[in-house]
Amino acid sequence: MTVASKKTMKLNKERLNQDIGLFPQVHPITPDMKTTHKGVSRLVMIDRYSFKDTEKITLSEGDFVVLTIKEDPKFPARGLGYITAIDWENKKADVWIEEEYRSAIDKPHEIETGVVTRTLDVIEKPLEVYYEQIAKRNATGLAEVEKTPEKRQEWFEKFYHELVNLHFVPAGRVLYGAGAGTDVTYFNCYVMPFVEDSREGISEHRKQVMEIMSRGGGVGTNGSTLRPRNTLAKGVNGKSSGSVSWLDDIAKLTHLVEQGGSRRGKAA
Structure with missing residues (x-):
């Protein structure tokens, strides 16, 4: 992949939606979704709250990922980027790091290219890249206590309206866990x-x-x-x-x- 093509790397929504189809907890990307946040807020949303393919069954070249860029035991640095190559045998991948996270790169040849090589265990593939996806998952999970499909749909719509318009933002553990089908706590x-x-x-x-x-x-x-x-x-x-x-x-x-x-x- 050339440097020029790396500069234009962007999310392949169609392929991501195909991958999302394997995960019933995750809502697909729709044309009306637009909220990604910026800077630290974007990284926190993706790193802490987004539902991920933790087993990496859909991971492939071109995927948008969150990863540990600087593997410092006390002060590790996380960032976002795109997979450019995967070495499954050695469990490593090359990742093109987005510009705003490159200050954490400390190896000269990686600084020059913006491409880092990291082990797969510090790379994660988020399936939720828009806040609307998280809000829909949360609303689905919170409405599940209702006894009828009609009531669940009614409360899904109410919860989603409040969440997507940021009238109410739950604690981080709720954002991460509600609707995810996991056994995590809802209390921070x-x-x-x-x-x-x-x-x-x-x-x-x-x-x-x-x-x-x-x-x-x-x-x-x-x-x-x-x-x-x-x-x-x-x-x-x-x-x-x-x-x-x-x-x-x-x-x-x-x-x-x-x-x-x-x-x-x-x-x-």
Whole structure:
């Protein structure tokens, strides 16, 4: 592919609609759809809230994708681009990065061409590229509780009207999960009860944190009930490592959990 042709790369809506046909949760692109947002808002919409082909069964050359451009363990940078070539054997792809995300490229030859080579595990294919698609999925999911097709259609139209006109914008977990047919939570954040000051209590708390975060929820932990460092642990005739060390352990756990397949957790 020549540099000139890369400059004109754009979304192939007809082919994307064919791919969308394999996913009943996703609404196809229609001529009236126009809302893509701009800048950071566009990236967040695509990266965090759009329904994706996570198994990459439809991924092919020319596809619009979201990917990790800079693979920094602390400050990774995400961006948008188009697949120019796929090496299925080595599980890699070449991606032409859109201009506004190229500041994250740090390899000289990639800076020059705007094309980066990344492993497939950091590349995702969004099937929803317009906000109207997300709004329709959300409206469909929220209306599903109604008992008759007529009522579901009625409430779909009401929800969609409010969502598409931005009269009401749900929390991020609702945007991501409603109508998606997944087991993610619809709540963004949870404030956990105090941690019981025992091995069993700490273990149970870690279990709950991991479960909530794996479904996309954020967790706040109150560790004030845990005994201070060097406090006697009578049952084992030893000393406690302290509340700070246990909270550090929980913070590290949040970084290990991939939230709903879309992001890593953060300590709160």
